[in-house]
Structures are given as C-alpha cells and as structure tokens.
Amino acid sequence: MNVKQQVFDTAPPPSTEQSPWQGWKRGLRDRLSASILPLVEHAARPYLGGDTVEDALCVARRLALENAASTLGFWDTADYAGREVADIYLASIARLSDGSLDSYVSVKPPALRFDPSLAIELAAAAAASGVRLHCDSHGIEVADRSNAMLQAMLTRVGAGCVGTTLPGRWARSVADADWAVANGLNVRVVKGQWPDPGDPQRDMGKGFLDVIDRLAGRARHIAVATHDLPLASEAIRRIRATGTSYELELLFGMPLQPLRRWAADHQVKTRIYVPFGKGFIPNALNVLRQNPGLMWRIAKRRLTGR
Template structure:
C-alpha cells in the first residue's frame, strides 16, 4: 500500500517541506547556509545524490559545493560520502585538492561499521590537512577509530550514529558516545559535538573543556537545537548546522520521520498551517 500511495503523496510532501528541509538543489542549501551565517552559525553541506549518479558526477557536485560556498564567502565544510564515490581515491583526491586550494574542510561522513576501514585507507593517502572524520558512538570499533583519528591529527565529529553495531545492536547510545568523547579528550586536534541531546551534549562538552580540547557543536537541520545550544553557551561553543540537500534527502527524511513520531507531528502541523522552519538566532555566550 505504501508503494502505491508514495507517488501520490510525494508532491504534496515536497511542497509542504520546501522550506523545512534544505531542498533539492545546491542553491537551496547555500541560501539556507547564508541565513545560518547571518544568525551566527557556520555550516556543513551534505549532498544526497541519486542512485543514477556515478562517482564523477557526485565528485563534480562536491566541487560545486566548495567553489560556490567560497564565492559567497561562507564558512562551510563539505560532508563527503566515500561509498557514493565507490571508494575511488582519484575522485577523493580531486575534491580534497580543491578544498585545500579554497582553505575549506572535508569531513568523511559515517556509514556502516565496515566502511570505516575504507575511510582509514583514504585518510592515509590524503593526509590530515583540512580533513575530518565522523565517528559514531554506537560501535565497539569506534574507540579504535578514535585512536586512528588522533594519530592522523584530523578533526572528529562525534555522532550517535544511524547504523547499529552488528555485534551489539542494543549498545547504549549515550554511554558509547561519552566513551568516544573521553578517548578524544586531551588528545584530539578538534572535536565536533554533534547531538541534539542537551544533557549528553553538556556532559561531552564538560569532558572536553576539562581536558582543554577545542570543540564546537553541530546540529542537523531542521531538528530543534535550542536546549542543546543553551548548554553550549556556558562553554562559549561555536555552533554549526549540518545542511543536507538533494533528491535523495527527502525520502530519507521521511523514513526517519516514520520512526520518530514528533517529526511526523511537525510535518502534519506545517502541512496544515503552512508554518516553516526558521534558523534560530544564535545568542553569543
């Protein structure tokens, strides 16, 4: 039934969420990044490509992100999805070369656990300059990955993670998150505290602050950020918005909403009232 209804519902949903998610095109995401910059946020842009696009096309879009954000003088990092480049190092290299020319950051996004070995292999080839790595807290291997990130000297964005550990799918997300933070504290070059869980963010930032490790907060658009950002103000933490866009983003967002009733409520409310998400103003610490 869901497959039959999806083609009918999708145009309605796309219209309702046009300003609620970053959008289909790079210009949509860049416009939102500009709004975020005016509100005091930096950004991370993530392109969700379609299955019809091969590595060269995905890499070309990554280059467009880097060049167009640089032209607009936006402090924007690129979230790179290595599996979408089919682990082709030549495509990684040409994106990283452009990012370094533009003085921009490239962060490898997290995927399922076994893909981390491919990220490690790629980082060994690129070197650490301007590179970052998103490490989930819900995998046992994440502590070893954190050690490798420390050895590389790259920035680390700590996330709860979408994919469960296949050997321990019920692993405690908060406990795993803090264990990674503790491993990085006092040793990592820079840490992104990427969570909307305000109590968890507060604990993570306290650990990093006590160890003298530089950090920032990162939030996924369009989830609510005020409670966690309030905790960040106590530490004077900068805040970054993760802005996904592309034709594949909306179906993914909807699949997440099905598992999260509050997101379904937001969608229904905004469809009826026409209300849209607005980037909140970041109040300086």
C-alpha cells in the first residue's frame, strides 16, 4: 500500500482470519455475495442507505416514523477529491437545516484530506444551519490529524455542535477521552475496526468500557455505538449512574431489532447511522457478509419473484 492510500483510504482494514475453516467460509460468503451483487441495489434497498443524500434522507424519514434518530454518513471511494466530498457534506447539512429530522452529519477526515480550510467551511455551514457535525474514526496513524481537523472546526462552531469517535481497541483512547472532555465534544464510543499496533491483542470490550468510564460523569454527551447487546447494556448502566447524556447508536444494515427492542424496553434513545454514497457497493457486500439471512432473502426473491 502506498503512502497516499495509507493516509486517505477510508475503507476498514481486512479482517484477519483465525483458521483455514474460517477462511474457507469467508471465501464462500464472498463468492456468494459477489454473484448476487447486481441484485443488491434493487432487492436490498430497504436494508441500505443508497447512493445519494436523498436516498439517505428517505431512510432517515422512515426511521423517524419509527421513533429513531439518525446520522447521515457519506461513504466515499478513492475516486473522490476532498472538494467533492466536502460538497456532499455541505449538501447533507443543507438538507437537514430545516430541523424536521433529529439527525446530524458524520464526516470522514481522510476523505477531506484533513484540510483545515474545508473543515472550517463545513463548521461554518453547520453553525449557520444548526446542524451537528461528527468525525468518524479511522486508522490510529491518522488520529492526531483527525483531532487537528476537529480543532479547526472548533474555531467556527460551538463545542456542543461537534463530536469525535473513540475506539475501545486503542490504548490511546483513554487519553483522547480527556482531550474530548476538555474541548466539550460529543463522543461516540466504538469497539474499532482499525487495530492498535502497540497493543494488537487489546480486549475491545474491556477497552470500550475503559473509555466509557473515563467519559461518564464528565463528557457532554456519549453515543454508545455497538451491536453487542451485553456490552451496550453495561456501558449504559455505567453512564446512567453518573447522569451523563447518552444514546445508543447503531449501523443501518446490521441486525437492529433485538437492540431496538431492548432500547425501547429500557427507555434508551436510539440513533441509526445511515451510510450512503459510492461506497454503497463495498458496504452492500459487508452487509451481506454480516447478514446471511439477507443473502438468502435476496436469492429467494430472485428465484421466486417474491
């Protein structure tokens, strides 16, 4: 991988196979996924965020009818320049500016080339429109550059209108939690897709809760972003004990109903991250790999027409 890819690629790293059997199963899933990929955009539309801001807004409106808030996150590809990505974020901000949806815009600093001028432009537009911005997490090697971009945003927008994402997978996230608290940022806590080279065997669940404990009672707002129900439940129990504002944030396209039922039963606000854009196709493959039942339903629809 060349330097440009290391710095600007926003796709998650490939997972490490643990056994030949797991590798064979993954290969089979990949072949099945690729064989029905042409059907995904048509048949799996209810499960994915789509290509455009308008597609994502349709999903967000449907979620709002189900009492769920949303996040709009553009997923780019390597073909996009930073200016093009910024324009899509600006369009997302504009479409949310009427306040009809409880939604915010999630941005990918590498897709913006960590450009402070683009960051300031987005922050100014968000401040004028009353729309919240949030930075996704990427590789640990670009974490400092992402934080610098957030600092640039803070020159144009109040701290409560900007957020950062902290992976439990990284040892540095506990210190980054202190930085987020000091800057008054909203914080999304995730397990993390990118490993920490300094601690590659770090327990993600324990790391997740370590970050939660560092933030609870101190942070402006915490989004508990995991589909691991026992972990989410424990994190929220700890946050509730401190009185800190919080919500459960889930990824659209992943299994949602068990967590949403639990959240409703426990009066927990739920927000759904809706990814959209030309990264839709890689996302579709990932959704199929994570949802074997969806793969079967698409194949059945192809065979039966129902």
